[in-house]
Amino acid sequence: MAKLLSEGMARKTTRFLATLIPALAAAALLLPAGPAKAAWTVKGGGFGHGVGMSAYGAFGMAKHGWNHKKILRHYYRGTRIGKLQKSRSVGVLLDVKAGNVYFSGAKLACGRKLASSRTYGARLVGKTVRLINSNGKGLENCGRRLKTGQGGRTTIRGLGKYRGGLRVVPAGSPSGSLNVINLVSINDYVKGVVPNESIPSWPMAALRAQAVASRSFALSGGVGGKGFDLYSDTRSQVYGPVSTEYERTNKAAAQTSSQLVMYKKQVALTVFSASSGGHTENVENIWFGDPVPYLKGVRDPFDGVSPYHRWSKSFSNSAIRNALEVKGRLKRVKITKYGVSKRIIWARLYGMGGVSKIRGDTLQYALGLPDRLVFSIKKGSAGKTSASQARSLPAGNGTVPPSTLPSAAPTTTSEG
Numbered sequence: 001m002a003k004l005l006s007e008g009m010a011r012k013t014t015r016f017l018a019t020l021i022p023a024l025a026a027a028a029l030l031l032p033a034g035p036a037k038a039a040w041t042v043k044g045g046g047f048g049h050g051v052g053m054s055a056y057g058a059f060g061m062a063k064h065g066w067n068h069k070k071i072l073r074h075y076y077r078g079t080r081i082g083k084l085q086k087s088r089s090v091g092v093l094l095d096v097k098a099g100n101v102y103f104s105g106a107k108l109a110c111g112r113k114l115a116s117s118r119t120y121g122a123r124l125v126g127k128t129v130r131l132i133n134s135n136g137k138g139l140e141n142c143g144r145r146l147k148t149g150q151g152g153r154t155t156i157r158g159l160g161k162y163r164g165g166l167r168v169v170p171a172g173s174p175s176g177s178l179n180v181i182n183l184v185s186i187n188d189y190v191k192g193v194v195p196n197e198s199i200p201s202w203p204m205a206a207l208r209a210q211a212v213a214s215r216s217f218a219l220s221g222g223v224g225g226k227g228f229d230l231y232s233d234t235r236s237q238v239y240g241p242v243s244t245e246y247e248r249t250n251k252a253a254a255q256t257s258s259q260l261v262m263y264k265k266q267v268a269l270t271v272f273s274a275s276s277g278g279h280t281e282n283v284e285n286i287w288f289g290d291p292v293p294y295l296k297g298v299r300d301p302f303d304g305v306s307p308y309h310r311w312s313k314s315f316s317n318s319a320i321r322n323a324l325e326v327k328g329r330l331k332r333v334k335i336t337k338y339g340v341s342k343r344i345i346w347a348r349l350y351g352m353g354g355v356s357k358i359r360g361d362t363l364q365y366a367l368g369l370p371d372r373l374v375f376s377i378k379k380g381s382a383g384k385t386s387a388s389q390a391r392s393l394p395a396g397n398g399t400v401p402p403s404t405l406p407s408a409a410p411t412t413t414s415e416g
Contacts, residue, residue: 038314038381040330046371047308048273050281050343051295052076053213055198055274056309058206060302068208072261075280076270076294081212082262088186089150090218091228092239094159095180096171100132102157103166106148110140114148119157122146122168124178129168145169145227150183153242160241163188169227181228190215190253191245196238197272200246207252213270216261220269263294271295275306277341277373285339286361286372297340308370314381315367321351323366328352333377343372 046054053075061071069081101122106114110131114120119134122142131140148154150165164184171177184192193214198207214237221236222229230236261268269292271283283295303309315323321330332350336357339345344360360372 039317040315040320040377040379041312041381042315042367042369042374043310043312043376043378044342044369044371044374045275045277045308045310046273046303046373047275047277047306048371049271049286050273050276050279050297050341050371050373051271051283051286052280053209053270053272054276054280054300054303054306055206055210055272056306057276057300057303058209059199059202060305062203062205062209063305064302066205068205068212068256071205071209072212072270075272075298076261076263076268077296077298079261079263079268079294082260082267084186084219084258084260088219089164089183090186090189090222090230091167091225092182092184092189092230092232092236093179093225093228094156094162094182094232096174096177097180098174098177100136101166101168101178101180102134103148103154105152105154105161106165107152108149109166110142110146112140116152122178124170124176127170129170129178147183150185154182156180156182160243162241163191167227172226179225179227182232186215186218187253187257189218189239191250192239192241193218193237194249194253195244195246196240198249200248204248204252204255207249208256210272211249211253211256212259212261213272215256215259216267216270217272219260220267221271268294275308275371276300276303277306277309277371278303279341279373281339281341281343281372285343285345288361311370313367313369320367324349324358324363325366326351327354327356335374335377341373342375344374347377 053072058071072081073079102119104119105116106120107116108114109120112131121132121134123130123132128144129142129146130138131142131146132138146168148165153161153163154166155161156166159180162182162184164182167181167183169179169181171179190211194207194210197214198210217237218230223231223236232239261270278300279297280300281297282291283289284291317329324330326349328351330349330351334348334350335344336348337346344363346360347358347363349356349358364372
């Protein structure tokens with residue numbers, strides 16, 4: 001399968017985070033109108049990157065009677081629903097900690113039997129990890145990693161109670177710190193993702209679709225970290241402790257247990273975002289890598305329920321000039337190339353001091369826009385902008401390019 005992101009783009013992801021998340025957090029407040037006499041107004045739609053499944057679009061489809069398999073096949077064209085034959089686990093990075101990592105609930109670690117009711121810890125000594133008791137007394141030298149049994153649940157001090165077990169390895173950077181990693185079965189992992197990437201009160205078909213998409217992404221989107229496969233935030237998927245779970249989302253995970261989105265013999269990289277604005281986009285037009293056959297832009301007929309379906313944002317002359325680094329006063333913005341949706345690929349900036357080109361992603365981040373789906377950038381105020389009263393998704397859903405390259409697929413069988 002073609003690479004979704006070049007290695008360079010994957011490295012750029014972390015640099016985008018520092019500016020992208022604050023900008024989108026502001027956008028999530030449904031875009032304040034800005035100054036009464038705004039000089040420039042940007043009108044657009046959607047929230048996130050716009051590739052793959054739209055969470056609000058899936059919600060609308062479920063409300064119109066679509067089942068989860070139909071929803072997934074709509075967004076990921078040419079795919080089928082398969083099923084994982086063998087159990088799989090993933091390692092999720094929860095924290096990078098300077099100092100000891102304390103935990104309870106484990107029955108085994110470093111070959112030593114433990115009392116699950118007692119608290120133990122992991123301490124870095126030189127380049128090795130040592131098992132200690134709650135008072136700091138050394139119990140076992142674990143070598144390069146401490147690993148507990150994976151059955152049951154493990155409580156990690158300061159982080160919460162998680163399904164599965166714990167792995168602790170030296171982080172490397174910052175020096176002297178430890179990677180705190182949750183080892184969890186793929187089906188239990190999904191229980192910690194769905195309530196944090198969707199809304200538990202939504203129709204079950206939408207929650208099932210999210211469960212299958214999240215499971216598929218986890219097995220295809222590994223980041224190859226030091227001792228871990230996935231991040232617990234938007235660099236992979238937002239994953240939380242048992243306290244974040246809901247009965248309905250756990251039911252959706254259980255009803256779709258081991259189901260995966262398959263493209264030919266591989267697990268599809270099922271990226272998703274919050275709202276498409278009515279049409280999704282080809283992946284190569286967003287992250288500028290190779291095309292992926294199943295990540296093509298499609299019409300999203302029910303995204304209109306989204307509070308982000310349409311938005312506008314206003315700027316003063318000085319604000320837009322400074323943000324876009326225009327030479328002199330900005331006179332005009334001409335969008336010169338769109339994707340298959342109205343997402344900007346290239347635009348031309350006409351300033352008093354000259355003309356310059358700007359790529360869509362640079363323009364989006366510079367102006368803090370919630371999406372690259374932009375219909376116009378014009379002089380004048382926005383007037384009234386309507387918004388749906390639908391409940392907002394968790395901030396960050398589908399706002400960050402995944403820090404991943406597709407990995408090998410697990411053994412699967414087709415459902416037919």
